[in-house]
Amino acid sequence: MSACSFVDFAQSASPEGQRSLQELEAACEAAPFGRKQETIIDETYRKAGKMDSRNFMTRFHAEQTGIVDMIRTGLLTGSSEEEGISAQLYKLNVYGKGAFFKPHVDTPHSQKMFGSLVIVFPTPHEGGQLILRKENSEWTFDAARLLSGSADRIAYVAFFSDVEHEVLPVLSGHRVTITYNLYFDNAQSRPKVPKGLAVTQPLHASSGAIKESLRAFLRSPKILPDGGTIGFGLRHVYALPTVWDDGDPEPLRAIGQGLKGSDAALYRACKELGLAPRLRLITENFDDPIMLDHINCLGHVGEEDETAILLDAGGVFIKDAEFPGDDENDEGEGVGHRKLPVHWVTELNGLNRTSQAYLSYGNEASMGYMYVFVCLIADVGKHSDRIVGLSMVDEGVAEGEGGAQPSGTNEAVPGA
Incomplete structure (x- = not known):
């Protein structure tokens, strides 16, 4: 019978919390990655620990925090904004000192998967920035800086599956994350974007x-x-x-x-x-x-x-x-x-x-x-x-099929 342990990330800065993080890291397997049609382990390309969702439990639930609604308004546009979204827990990763993940692009697991959500817990660490790249643009998500000095917050980032990303080397401490796969799911509720809520988006x-x-x-x-x-x-x-x-x-x-x-x-x-x-x-x-x-x-x-x-x-x-x-x-x-x-x-x-x-x-x-x-x-x-x-x-006049559509039309995007 295997033993179970509980990690309180809010107390991770204490000596006991540090020991818990070390035990969590030791309990993880080496994290693999996909290359063409193969799943391989190569610590010159990715060095990190991972635990599949079936091997851990968490009291954190993304859909109960309002994050999924924020993803809908901040990441999606047009008719997709009213699509149902399902966030399915995928894995836990621990990046200890010297751990990293070189640039890569995720492979969608199904036709309905459109992106990933990464939750970063408030564990003391330096480095480990997530770099996102799309065409000629680059963004840096520095969870260590965002969470510095706070034990009662999490940091999160959501991005489309085709965005190249990498994790820079962790300089000290432990970077602990859980990842959700994001799917379009018409069985889920589709709340309207609240009136008066402005979402800043890239022009494109x-x-x-x-x-x-x-x-x-x-x-x-x-x-x-x-x-x-x-x-x-x-x-x-x-x-x-x-x-x-x-x-x-x-x-x-x-x-x-x-x-x-x-x-x-x-x-x-x-x-x-x-x-x-x-x-x-x-x-x-x-x-x-x-x-x-x-x-x-x-x-x-x-x-x-x-x-x-x-x-x-x-x-x-x-x-x-x-x-x-x-x-x-x-x-x-x-x-x-x-x-x-x-x-x-x-x-x-x-x-x-x-x-x-x-x-x-x-x-x-x-x-x-x-x-x-x-x-x-x-x-x-x-x-x-x-x-x-x-x-x-x-003037807001519709001309019928093939003509102008009034702003705010809610319709599925046809495939042909």
Whole structure:
């Protein structure tokens, strides 16, 4: 029968508290980390102790503290703000003197997982700052400084799963944390954001700021005077299978039900400006990229080639266009199909990539793969038409399907 111990973090500065922390550290296993498809232990990359949730109990409950509601208003935007959130206890970590974790990105455990919540207990320590990085921005979360001299508080930080982060070396003491995985959960309650509560967000995650920028962009007569299609690469990573199989969730619908942060803010801004935004797939490994509104099961490919199957299923050839662009039609190579010019506002990227295996028959059977990226596109009308539409948006008039939506519309983000 194993022995149980109780650690009072409020008394961790006392000699008895220090002994308890040392015992807790000794009871932990070496913390592993994921590298590609493997879980490994390498103390040159991560040195820390860990305890799985089944091996400890805590009287701290994140959902009873109001932290989850703060995450909803501070981290999520657009329709995601009213999603139910479930915080599931994942593990306990102890970082003693010299412990660290080099830069890494978490792997979502399911389609509904969107982030992590880390609680730092008030144990005396120096160092161990958590560094968060996204694109060209960097933030430092220094729990030791925030908790210095206090034994009755905790520090917490929540971030999306695709944010790179690292734990700097602990210089002294013990940094003790528990981590929750954050999931969208429609079974949970969805409280409204209280009226009058202002949440400070980065500009790229604020639907209001994005809407104003888009409005100014669309008002310019130099931008697509005859209309066209604009495209956006997604900024966040979503849980897509490396290889999609027939029967897996449709990628666009799975992502559309849980857009995060700036992606959700962008979708909402486009919708409110009447741009009818849609998520789409773009093929990677074809001579000419093809845009799809769903992933197509190629199955066994015989005399018909892959391209013909995708076009017959509603796919469209696309070409990159510059601002201001020339929207003249362009013929696909050897197939006589029009190419749709897409003007990329933000670059198409490989953050959300999946593939499909299929069996190709030629002189002999071989396995082929179709690779696709996810993006967001929207249609822009002629300058004279959209000025009228923007004026109606400013007056709060809805134009029906594909038109301007009144501010505050609560709707699920469609996948296609």
